[in-house]
Amino acid sequence: MTTRINPFIVTGKIIPEYFCDRVQESARLIKSITNGNNLVIISPRRMGKTGLIQFCYDKPEISKDYYTFFIDILHTSSLREFTYLLGKEIYETLLPRSRKMVNLFIQTLKSINGKLGFDPIFNLPSFNIELGDIERPEYTLEEIFQYLDRADKRCIVAIDEFQQIAKYPEKNIEALLRTHIQKQANGNFIFAGSERHMMQEMFSSAARPFYHSADMLELRPIAPEIYIPFVVGHFRKRQRLIDEANVEKVYRLFKGHTYYIQKTFNEAFADTPEGAECTLDTIRAAIDEMIASNDTIFREILSNIPEKQKALLYAIAREGEATRMTSSEFVKRHSLTSASSVQSAMKKLLEKDLITEINKVFSVTDKLFAMWINKIYGNSPTI
Numbered sequence: 025m026t027t028r029i030n031p032f033i034v035t036g037k038i039i040p041e042y043f044c045d046r047v048q049e050s051a052r053l054i055k056s057i058t059n060g061n062n063l064v065i066i067s068p069r070r071m072g073k074t075g076l077i078q079f080c081y082d083k084p085e086i087s088k089d090y091y092t093f094f095i096d097i098l099h100t101s102s103l104r105e106f107t108y109l110l111g112k113e114i115y116e117t118l119l120p121r122s123r124k125m126v127n128l129f130i131q132t133l134k135s136i137n138g139k140l141g142f143d144p145i146f147n148l149p150s151f152n153i154e155l156g157d158i159e160r161p162e163y164t165l166e167e168i169f170q171y172l173d174r175a176d177k178r179c180i181v182a183i184d185e186f187q188q189i190a191k192y193p194e195k196n197i198e199a200l201l202r203t204h205i206q207k208q209a210n211g212n213f214i215f216a217g218s219e220r221h222m223m224q225e226m227f228s229s230a231a232r233p234f235y236h237s238a239d240m241l242e243l244r245p246i247a248p249e250i251y252i253p254f255v256v257g258h259f260r261k262r263q264r265l266i267d268e269a270n271v272e273k274v275y276r277l278f279k280g281h282t283y284y285i286q287k288t289f290n291e292a293f294a295d296t297p298e299g300a301e302c303t304l305d306t307i308r309a310a311i312d313e314m315i316a317s318n319d320t321i322f323r324e325i326l327s328n329i330p331e332k333q334k335a336l337l338y339a340i341a342r343e344g345e346a347t348r349m350t351s352s353e354f355v356k357r358h359s360l361t362s363a364s365s366v367q368s369a370m371k372k373l374l375e376k377d378l379i380t381e382i383n384k385v386f387s388v389t390d391k392l393f394a395m396w397i398n399k400i401y402g403n404s405p406t407i
C-alpha cells in the first residue's frame with residue numbers, strides 16, 4: 025500500500041518534488057561553494073535556510089565531490105558546546121561513508137580519542153563522549169580543522185544561527201574561528217543566520233574578524249506568482265480544489281513567510297478530503313489551530329520581556345510594519361512613554377530578535393507571534 029504524502033512538508037528533508045522554487049538561490053549557493061568561496065545566508069527564522077542548504081547538498085555537483093556537514097548552534101552557549109557539536113557531526117556523517125576518514129579522525133583528535141567508545145555494529149570507535157570530556161575546546165577545535173584539511177575530499181561545513189558565537193562568554197571567538205577558516209585549504213563554509221542586524225555587523229563591519237570574508241545571500245520570500253501556483257498545483261494533483269485567491273490571502277497574511285504558509289496548507293490539506301474543496305473556513309481553522317498551539321510558548325516569551333519593551337512590541341504588532349517609531353506621532357498614537365524609551369526598547373528587542381528592521385521598517389520577527397498578540401488584544405487581522 026502506497027503512503028500518501030502531504031505535499032506541504034514542514035519538518036525533515038524535502039524531496040525535489042515538494043521543494044518550491046529557490047532556483048536562483050540554490051544556483052548562487054552552489055556557484056559560491058564550488059568556486060572555493062564561503063557564503064553568508066541571512067533570512068528570518070523558518071524562511072527556508074536549512075531546506076535550501078540540504079537541497080543543495082543533495083545536488084550531484086555537491087554530493088559526489090564533497091563531504092557535507094550541517095550544525096545548528098542556536099542552543100549552544102559556549103565554545104565547548106560548539107566544538108562538541110562540530111566534532112560529533114563530522115564523525116557521525118563520515119562513519120557510514122569512509123572507514124579511512126574515521127580512522128584519520130581518531131588519529132588526528134588526540135585530545136579526545138582516548139574517550140571514544142566502541143560501536144560493535146561498525147566495529148569502530150563511536151562518538152559517545154560527554155560534553156565535559158572536551159577539556160580544552162580551543163585545542164580540540166584546532167584538531168578538527170586539521171582533520172578537515174587532511175580529508176580525502178573537499179569539505180563543506182554549514183553553521184546555522186552563526187550569530188550565536190557572538191554571545192559566547194569566551195573572548196575573541198570570532199577571531200579564533202576566522203583564523204582557522206582562513207587557513208583552510210580543503211574546505212568552505214556556509215554561515216547562516218536569522219538575526220539580521222548581528223549577521224550584517226559580523227560580516228560588513230571593518231572592525232570585525234569576518235569582514236568581507238564571504239559572499240552574501242539574503243533569502244527573501246518566494247514570489248507569489250511562483251508560490252501560489254505551487255500550492256494550487258499540489259492540491260489539484262491529489263484531486264482537491266483550492267481557490268487561487270484564498271492561497272493569495274494566506275500569502276499576504278504571512279507576508280510570504282515560508283514556514284507558516286507551508287504549515288497552514290499542511291493542516292488545510294489534511295482537513296480536505298479527496299474530491300473536495302479547501303474552503304476559506306478550512307484555512308481559517310488551520311490558522312486558528314496554529315495560533316492556539318503556540319499559546320503557551322508565546323505567553324512564556326512575553327513573561328520575560330520588560331514592560332516598556334512589551335509596550336513597543338505590541339505597538340509594532342498592531343502596525344504590522346512600523347516606521348518613524350521615535351516620532352511624537354507614533355509615541356502618542358500608542359501611548360508610549362517617550363522617544364528615548366522607544367529608542368532603548370527598540371535596541372533591546374532587536375538584540376533579542378523579537379523584531380526585525382529592513383530599510384528602517386520594523387516588524388515582529390515571528391509573524392504568528394504578531395498575530396497572536398493582536399488576537400489577544402482584539403486586533404487580529406483576518407483573511
